Amino acid sequence: MSTEEILEIKKTHNQEFKELLQYCLASGRIDQNLYQEYDVKRGLRDSNGKGVLTGLTEISDVVAYKYEDGRKIPADGTLYFQGYNVADMISHYEHKRQGFEETIYTLIFGRVPNARQFEMFKKILNDMMNLSNRFIRDVVMKASNENIMNAMQRCVLTLYTYDENPDGISVENALRQSLQLIAKMPLIAVYSYHSYRHFRQDANLMIKSPKPELSFSENILYMLREDGQFTELEAKVLDIALVLHAEHGGGNNSTFTTHVVTSSGTDTYSAVAASIGSLKGPKHGGANLKVQDMFEDIENNCPDWENEEVLKDYLDAILDKKVFDHAGLIYGMGHAVYTLSDPREVILKRYAKHLAAEKGMDKEFELHETVEKVAGELIMKKRKLFKPVCANVDFYSGFVYSMLGIPRELYTPIFAISRMAGWSAHRMEELVNAGKIIRPAYRYVGHHRPYLEVEEREEENPFTEEYQKKYKLDTLKNV
Numbered sequence: 001m002s003t004e005e006i007l008e009i010k011k012t013h014n015q016e017f018k019e020l021l022q023y024c025l026a027s028g029r030i031d032q033n034l035y036q037e038y039d040v041k042r043g044l045r046d047s048n049g050k051g052v053l054t055g056l057t058e059i060s061d062v063v064a065y066k067y068e069d070g071r072k073i074p075a076d077g078t079l080y081f082q083g084y085n086v087a088d089m090i091s092h093y094e095h096k097r098q099g100f101e102e103t104i105y106t107l108i109f110g111r112v113p114n115a116r117q118f119e120m121f122k123k124i125l126n127d128m129m130n131l132s133n134r135f136i137r138d139v140v141m142k143a144s145n146e147n148i149m150n151a152m153q154r155c156v157l158t159l160y161t162y163d164e165n166p167d168g169i170s171v172e173n174a175l176r177q178s179l180q181l182i183a184k185m186p187l188i189a190v191y192s193y194h195s196y197r198h199f200r201q202d203a204n205l206m207i208k209s210p211k212p213e214l215s216f217s218e219n220i221l222y223m224l225r226e227d228g229q230f231t232e233l234e235a236k237v238l239d240i241a242l243v244l245h246a247e248h249g250g251g252n253n254s255t256f257t258t259h260v261v262t263s264s265g266t267d268t269y270s271a272v273a274a275s276i277g278s279l280k281g282p283k284h285g286g287a288n289l290k291v292q293d294m295f296e297d298i299e300n301n302c303p304d305w306e307n308e309e310v311l312k313d314y315l316d317a318i319l320d321k322k323v324f325d326h327a328g329l330i331y332g333m334g335h336a337v338y339t340l341s342d343p344r345e346v347i348l349k350r351y352a353k354h355l356a357a358e359k360g361m362d363k364e365f366e367l368h369e370t371v372e373k374v375a376g377e378l379i380m381k382k383r384k385l386f387k388p389v390c391a392n393v394d395f396y397s398g399f400v401y402s403m404l405g406i407p408r409e410l411y412t413p414i415f416a417i418s419r420m421a422g423w424s425a426h427r428m429e430e431l432v433n434a435g436k437i438i439r440p441a442y443r444y445v446g447h448h449r450p451y452l453e454v455e456e457r458e459e460e461n462p463f464t465e466e467y468q469k470k471y472k473l474d475t476l477k478n479v
Contacts, residue, residue: 022462026471034445044251044440049336054438055259057250058082059107059425064338074339074388076346081247082110090240090347097235098215100242100418101125104182107247107425108175126212128183129219135162136191136207144195148413149280151192153273156181160269167267171431177268178424185420186216189413190223196409217242220417224406233358234404237351241400244344244393245415247422249337254278254285258423262430263438275423276416285415288398289408291332295367295399297324305367312374319382330375332395344393352396352403359403368399 010017035042044052061080065072079086081103089106093099105113105121113121131140139158145151159181160166165173191207198205206226210219217238221230250259257278261271279285298305301323302314314323321328335342349369356365376389401411460467468474 019462022467022473025473026462026467029471029473030445031472038443038445040443044256045336051251051336054256054440055250057426057429058110059422059429060247060249062249062337064335076341077338077343077390079248079343082106084112086244087343087347090243093240093243097218097239098122099239100216100246100421103243103246104421104424107421108178108428124179125183128180129187129210129212131184131187131191135159140188140191141195141199144192144199146196146200146409147280148189148192148196148409149276149285149416151196152185152188152413152416153276155188155192156269156273156276159184160267163269166269169265169267169431171428174268174427174431178420178427181268181272182420182424185417186210186220186223189410189417190220193224193407193410193413215239216417220414221404224410231358233355237355237400238404240351241348241397241414242418244348245397245418247419247425248344250426252284253281254419255422255426258426259430260438262427263435265437268427271427272420272423275419279416279419280412285412285419287331287392288394288401288411288415291394292398292402292408292411294318294324294331295364295371298367298371299364306363308370308374311367311370312378315371315375315378316382319378330371330379333372333375333379333391334389335392338390338392339388341390342392345391345395348393348396348400349391352400355400355403361403364399368396 034040041052044054046052059082061078061083063078063080064075066075067073081089084106089103089112090099093102096102101122102112102118104125105118135155135158139155140151143154163177168174187210194203194206197203208223208228210223214222215235218230218235220238221235222228248255250256254275258271258275261274282290298311298314302311304310305314315330317323318330319328352368353365356362372391372395376391379385379389397415398411401414406414
């Protein structure tokens with residue numbers, strides 16, 4: 001259906017649609033007090049915000065507290081991949097070109113590779129890092145759109161039809177499919193972006209084949225840039241960003257999605273497409289875009305953002321919903337698990353500082369640093385919180401991508417390219433352990449009622465004040 005047809009239908013049935021919307025809101029409205037009455041772990045979290053234990057994993061560990069005399073004490077965060085401290089891994093990646101590739105191997109196979117294993121693995125990935133001209137022409141370039149995450153979903157699902165054994169869920173078959181998707185994700189994302197730019201913005205079409213001698217991060221920059229050039233620091237910073245986003249425990253939304261969908265016995269392509277859909281959400285992978293929007297707003301509208309007191313007043317106004325997007329949030333601040341610090345943010349911040357120096361963007365880096373310092377205290381004071389509020393990895397990731405010249409449309413797809421490693425490891429874990437289908441419980445809180453013939457059914461006007469109050473729709477004005 002074309003855009004013109006959709007607009008015509010909307011125009012013709014505008015009033016009817018508004019009426020249906022009111023019925024939908026009324027039908028979906030649940031008394032919020034019932035969540036407490038039935039002790040519902042909403043969002044799979046307990047009353048303290050801690051995630052409800054729903055599974056076991058060996059892939060990664062997120063540590064945010066230490067224990068002293070049986071008491072839980074906030075601590076600097078630590079992230080482990082297969083038992084290895086990620087900070088230690090990255091310290092050894094300082095002078096390596098392919099830290100992300102080693103991370104992929106470690107996550108999926110449970111240990112760091114030796115020299116022979118690593119060379120063998122890189123060759124396999126290089127051989128798989130391709131897309132046929134037919135696929136690029138018939139899939140990537142068709143129905144291009146601004147949201148590259150949706151384009152990636154479509155491409156992943158279409159790869160199903162190019163697979164001779166798409167539905168096989170043996171570990172061997174799923175491993176092959178996962179490695180192929182890991183290798184192809186950078187091409188799918190970058191080519192989808194170039195297609196969007198060409199067909200929707202009339203830019204020159206640029207499709208470059210990856211070079212086997214380049215790393216993942218180097219190939220992304222090479223394929224993205226017209227001249228294909230990049231500095232050693234640029235490639236290193238992107239490599240570190242890919243490592244840091246590759247995995248974050250089994251409880252994050254998109255990885256949990258991987259477990260849930262995999263547990264049903266579905267194919268790899270469907271599982272990955274579902275996880276991409278989860279990551280696309282602004283409460284998950286799309287959060288760094290909101291951070292960038294906020295900093296652009298500060299730079300454009302804060303009278304003197306280099307003055308800490310003036311900046312503090314503006315951040316206070318953001319929290320009071322007076323400026324920016326009126327949501328009352330300082331994006332990139334706070335994390336569901338970490339307390340004193342997010343180890344990914346600590347590491348990425350260090351590299352962001354080096355990159356800012358190379359790019360002549362020291363003032364912008366100092367702005368991020370000042371907001372990070374001031375915002376945590378402001379949020380704790382205004383929200384009366386006792387748990388410390390630290391910056392999370394989204395706080396600097398968007399800034400890093402902007403300095404690398406990566407377009408906004410690719411911020412979340414870059415995350416997906418990276419997290420494909422973690423999703424694959426968790427899919428393998430779910431298949432190896434072959435558990436039951438994941439099926440949480442929902443309690444019915446509606447009413448049983450008799451079925452009436454159509455002429456006996458009550459007619460209600462959903463636009464009256466009485467109807468709005470009856471179904472408490474007056475509390476859903478922003479829905």
